[in-house]
Amino acid sequence: MSFDRLISLIRSKENPTVMGLDPKLEYIPAEMKETAYAAYGHTLEGAAEALLRFNQALIDAVRDIIPAVKPQAAFYEAFGWQGLRVLAATIAYAKSKGMYVIADAKRGDIGSTVEAYADGWLGVTEVESETYSPFGADALTVNAYLGSDSIEPLIRVCRTFDKAVFVLAKTSNPSSAELQDIQINGKSVYETMAAMCARWGEALPGQYGFDGVGVVIGATYPSQLRELRQKFPRLFFLVPGFGAQGGGGADVADAFDANGAGAIVNASRSLMCAWQKAPELGFAEAVRAEALRMKNDIIANIK
Amino acid sequence: MSFDRLISLIRSKENPTVMGLDPKLEYIPAEMKETAYAAYGHTLEGAAEALLRFNQALIDAVRDIIPAVKPQAAFYEAFGWQGLRVLAATIAYAKSKGMYVIADAKRGDIGSTVEAYADGWLGVTEVESETYSPFGADALTVNAYLGSDSIEPLIRVCRTFDKAVFVLAKTSNPSSAELQDIQINGKSVYETMAAMCARWGEALPGQYGFDGVGVVIGATYPSQLRELRQKFPRLFFLVPGFGAQGGGGADVADAFDANGAGAIVNASRSLMCAWQKAPELGFAEAVRAEALRMKNDIIANIK
Numbered sequence: 192m193s194f195d196r197l198i199s200l201i202r203s204k205e206n207p208t209v210m211g212l213d214p215k216l217e218y219i220p221a222e223m224k225e226t227a228y229a230a231y232g233h234t235l236e237g238a239a240e241a242l243l244r245f246n247q248a249l250i251d252a253v254r255d256i257i258p259a260v261k262p263q264a265a266f267y268e269a270f271g272w273q274g275l276r277v278l279a280a281t282i283a284y285a286k287s288k289g290m291y292v293i294a295d296a297k298r299g300d301i302g303s304t305v306e307a308y309a310d311g312w313l314g315v316t317e318v319e320s321e322t323y324s325p326f327g328a329d330a331l332t333v334n335a336y337l338g339s340d341s342i343e344p345l346i347r348v349c350r351t352f353d354k355a356v357f358v359l360a361k362t363s364n365p366s367s368a369e370l371q372d373i374q375i376n377g378k379s380v381y382e383t384m385a386a387m388c389a390r391w392g393e394a395l396p397g398q399y400g401f402d403g404v405g406v407v408i409g410a411t412y413p414s415q416l417r418e419l420r421q422k423f424p425r426l427f428f429l430v431p432g433f434g435a436q437g438g439g440g441a442d443v444a445d446a447f448d449a450n451g452a453g454a455i456v457n458a459s460r461s462l463m464c465a466w467q468k469a470p471e472l473g474f475a476e477a478v479r480a481e482a483l484r485m486k487n488d489i490i491a492n493i494k
Numbered sequence: 495m496s497f498d499r500l501i502s503l504i505r506s507k508e509n510p511t512v513m514g515l516d517p518k519l520e521y522i523p524a525e526m527k528e529t530a531y532a533a534y535g536h537t538l539e540g541a542a543e544a545l546l547r548f549n550q551a552l553i554d555a556v557r558d559i560i561p562a563v564k565p566q567a568a569f570y571e572a573f574g575w576q577g578l579r580v581l582a583a584t585i586a587y588a589k590s591k592g593m594y595v596i597a598d599a600k601r602g603d604i605g606s607t608v609e610a611y612a613d614g615w616l617g618v619t620e621v622e623s624e625t626y627s628p629f630g631a632d633a634l635t636v637n638a639y640l641g642s643d644s645i646e647p648l649i650r651v652c653r654t655f656d657k658a659v660f661v662l663a664k665t666s667n668p669s670s671a672e673l674q675d676i677q678i679n680g681k682s683v684y685e686t687m688a689a690m691c692a693r694w695g696e697a698l699p700g701q702y703g704f705d706g707v708g709v710v711i712g713a714t715y716p717s718q719l720r721e722l723r724q725k726f727p728r729l730f731f732l733v734p735g736f737g738a739q740g741g742g743g744a745d746v747a748d749a750f751d752a753n754g755a756g757a758i759v760n761a762s763r764s765l766m767c768a769w770q771k772a773p774e775l776g777f778a779e780a781v782r783a784e785a786l787r788m789k790n791d792i793i794a795n796i797k
Contacts, residue, residue, distance in 0.1 A: 213607070216621070228622070235628060238621040265603055265610035269619050271628030272582050275575040297603055299637055300568055301667040304516070307568035316572050318519070318541040319531070325538060325574030334602055336639045336662060338669030359639060364604040366641030369690070370683070375676050380683070387672070 193397025200258035209259040211459025239273040252475040254288040264296035299334035309348040330355040355403040363409025363432035401427040410438030417445035428454035434461030440488035496700030503561035512562040514762025542576040555778040557591040567599040602637035612651040658706040666712025666735035704730040713741030720748035731757035737764030743791030
């Protein structure tokens, strides 16, 4: 019901990073794609199969050094239900290898509808006498533009099934300022959102000092990371924007508290495409080398 | 690239309503479920098959009198990829019957990720030499908490494939006020959002006076409907909250302009469950009677 399972994995691997699984066909080695196309043709099913093989190879390459993966739903929905099928398979594969899975789907809707999202992504769905866990992620990213009653059903599911959510506060894109930075009585919209998250999180207390409603806050805004870290000591941060989006170890250091805790940093493209930049290493070693470089860059800056 | 196709259907059917397809197993007649379970068991696949049969029966019942359907993605994701498979099948079925399809998925993310959502829901995805339209909806609901650069990829796809989007402005749930009603220099967040939508919509001009970026604004807030209708004459409104959520014809009248145009009103549960309230009519006639009651209630209030 909190981020304790994730924090425990971060501690044991001494690595506060998460691998984004946002696959595109052009990121995938030709031989993986050809195997998939040979079986299913140039179809959505063939493409989805290539995505799955790619994800499995990435997970195999780093599962002993990176604690978590974060598949981005959009890159699977682009391939229709076949893409969603391999998203579910990717989540199951990562969990079977002991990794924590954050489904980056940024869902948000009114209460009765959010219940259905919560069941599908984190909880269970009943079909008469039988119970299923459709996607089975450990955490879900959420958009709370709709307010508290859009979050409460998620919190109920988190309590029941030991899951957690990350709510969008300050995103890493250039125009995030348009709405999120608007000042209201001296407080920005993103700070107002973070304060709501801190309050919602009280219902999901964790034993390591962080509650089960975290926030997404981009690595591209270090001063805002620092501000929120100081104001909300129990908020756990998911920090995208490392690597290909421009952030480095120094930029994300302020996401962590004095104990070097409180955040997990995501990199997607720099890990997924590492094999293209260092072909001499081979696929697995190239990903692994980049994963270790990222880990060391972050650790060096938070010590 | 605008709502012209939808507006044209609303005109020819003289009915500014959309049927929400937000199915739950308890809404489905026992005999439809039993047929599905007999083929696939009490599985996610069996449940998904029941959802599809239910949707097809609803569409068959009203396709000559209601111009559009709005499937809510959450109620399909609750059944995993099997649910998404029948969502795609439902969209294809509604389109084959001449209906306009609004995918209510409330997607929102940073630019490069929104591109993938746009391709999957409205546009096309390429797999080497082949091109596919994965979900093939006509319009998509969108959450623009991330700002302009999260909307631009959608607008590009709308221009290319003659599609449109509805952006969340003021939602129908009780706690929508927490963020959406905050006042900034005398302007609410939802009005700020509506103003951004009006600006974005200029890139998608329609011939009937409305642009291709509409807004979602709940029927539960009539005074706010009135305010936005007056301030933004070219914004097309999607108005949820009719029927089971409490709104009636009088509550939604202010969504329409002096010509009785500019909005489409959604009802989900009151249509989906009409057969339970009027069992003597039989499934199709019960849905149809409720659809006509809703149409007449709205038309009577906007004349």
